[in-house]
Amino acid sequence: MAERIFIQDMARHVGAEITLQGWLADKTDKGRLQFLRFRDGTGFIQAVVFQKEVSPEAFDAAKKLTQESSVRLTGVPRAEPRAPGGFELSVKDLQVVQIANEYPITPKDHGVEFLMANRHLWLRSPRQHAILRIRARIIKAIRDWFDNNGFLLVDTPVLTPSACEGTTTLFATDYFGVPAYLTQSGQLYNEANAMAFGKVYCFGPTFRAEKSKTRRHLTEFWMVEPEWAYGTLDDYMRVGEEFVSYVVQTILQERAPELQTLERDLTKLQNVTPPFPKISYSEAVEILHTHGYPDFQWGDDFGAPHETVISEQFAKPVFVHRYPTAMKAFYMALDPHDPKVCLSADLLAPEGYGEIIGGGERSADLAYLEKQLAHHNLPREAYEWYLDLRKYGTVPHAGFGLGIERTVAWLCKLDHVRETIPYPRMLEKIYP
RNA sequence: UCCUCGAUAGCUCAAUUGGCAGAGCGCGCGGCUGUUAACCGUGAUGUUCUAGGUUCGAGUCCUAGUCGAGGAGCCA
Incomplete structure (x- = not known):
């Protein structure tokens, strides 16, 4: 034999x-x-x-x-x-x-609806092999980078008793007679873990029940979220650019044949090295004013076309920092020099891929957070444990979340995130 | 939730002003020792998304619905 x-x-x-x-x-x-x-x-x-x-x-x-x-x-x-x-x-x-039955996916062209209905078979094609091999290597690179830079993997729960941030729509389920929700972020638990272990990260699935129907949204997606004690906004942006550059350069080295299968232009990925450009929200608004959006109001959130215009000004991913406080989550720390803005930053990927990281410095101030909870109409009793973190040795700390599927779509230059995960969960679609 | 577009053979699509339901691929059969989504010959394949309406006659026009695609909002 x-x-x-x-x-x-x-x-x-x-x-x-x-x-x-x-x-x-x-x-x-x-x-x-x-x-x-x-x-x-x-x-x-x-x-x-x-x-x-x-x-x-x-x-x-x-x-x-x-x-x-x-x-x-x-x-x-x-x-x-x-x-x-x-x-x-x-x-x-x-x-x-x-001897296989007549196979539905032929070597000719097929439409999206047909391929998605046959996702369990579509996975056998060379293109899907290339994408999912790159996805697996991205995940390994992410974990390698955090493991090698002093971060401890500390898992956060998938079933949660209440909304983390109170902003997005959650999937509800029954937990022995009481309502429970699928997690939308490990963020708040990460803060507790950072106070326990210093530098931590969580990595797992995340759920959003919003009726988003675009090329960059899934209802179930994977996110890595690091959080560390004594971190500042500037620390976060330094960590973010080192981390993202490591992931991109690793894929260029380790998955060259797959990138070639996808006919990915590599020169734009080779540019992705530290440092990244960093601009304030106010500077980004000025860019919009001189590049086709003269009426954009300070205080409005960026839509997809705005993000594209801003990122097109740079050859690398760009950090946009110090967003208006009202736009961001309740726990973001205020900028001491200008309380209209907070110490947050998003990383916009090049080539129109938009936000792949969101994060910032969290408020360490108990009184401010109590005020913010009330201002956002969040039930204080659900956040007592979170407020405890500001009572027992509070420190400045920072963290961020990176969306895996958007990162895969960017590195593979895909026009939709549905191909970046084996079985995408999208608006009203849960088969196969 | 809103806006725009779409649904015809297993798949991708065509069908003139409302007048016989079509092609390519795939599949069956035959041929070929260098094919790359092979090629040549040949054959079979239909609830035209659903329900109702207009009409001598509807794939085509009207009404409602279902499903899908792209975008918006929201977000990673």
Whole structure:
């Protein structure tokens, strides 16, 4: 029995007889010669079956293979400049596991609705492989960076008793007779964890029940949120630019073939190195005034077109800091030099990808937070534990959240986040 | 929730002024020893989204609904 190997290790086995286990991606029938495009989950390779080189039974089986039939191939890999990928398998024998039914996703064009309804099968295509391999590597790079920079992974709960920020719509569920909600952020728990461990991060799914229907929204998405004690706004922006640059440069190094599959222009990613440009909200408003939005009012939030105009002025991601206090969450610290603005900052990605990070310095002031809770009509009793953090050794602290799917969409240059996660959850869509 | 657009074969789409339901791909059969979304020949495939209406006659026009796409707001 030939040694069973994976396509990703093919180069080490040139000239030796091996066995691959996988699926037929596509086939070209040339009569006495069959080209099989074969995949095993680790890659794609072309296999060639000559009638005179295999048994009549094996050749007949090869001719009858349908798209996505499962099959074991035994043969000899060799370098072959005519084959896509540079390697080709000369088949000596094959064993059919199942002849697949007529497969819905053909090599021709399909519409979004059809592909989304067949997401469980769409995942088998080379493009989806490239995207999800990049996603997995981004997640590893994120965790590596925090683990290597003194942050401790401290998980925050998915089921929560109340809204974290009181602003967005939550998914409600029944928790033994009392209402509970799927988390919209680990933020508040992160602050408690930072007071316990100094530098922490959480990483997990996040849920928003808002009826957002755009290319950058999911109802279930993944977010990494670091938080650290004694952090300031300036610290946050330094951490953010080092962290994001590490993730981007790691993907450029480690996932070059996948970026090539997606035909990603790499030059714009190669630019992503510290430091990033940093402008205030007020400076951003001035940019809008001179670039097509002369009527934009100070105090209004940026929409998608505004974010695009601002980010287009820079070759790197840009931090916009010191937003109007009224626009941001209740816990943001005020700027001591100008209380109309708070010590918050968002990071806008280039190429129109918009906000990928939001964060800032949190208020350490008990009296201010009590006032803010009342001002935002939030029930104080739900936040007693949070206020405790300002009673028992309060310190300045900062943190931020980075959206995984928007980061994947940016690095892959996708026009919609729905392809950045295996099973996207979107407005009124939960199948498959 | 609002605005715009759309729904015809398994898929992607066409169908003139309201007048016989079409093509390509995929699938079946036959051919081909270098194909890359192969090619050549040949064959089968329809609740035209749903309900109602106008009409001699509706894929086409009208009303309501369902589903989808793009965008807005909100956000990561």
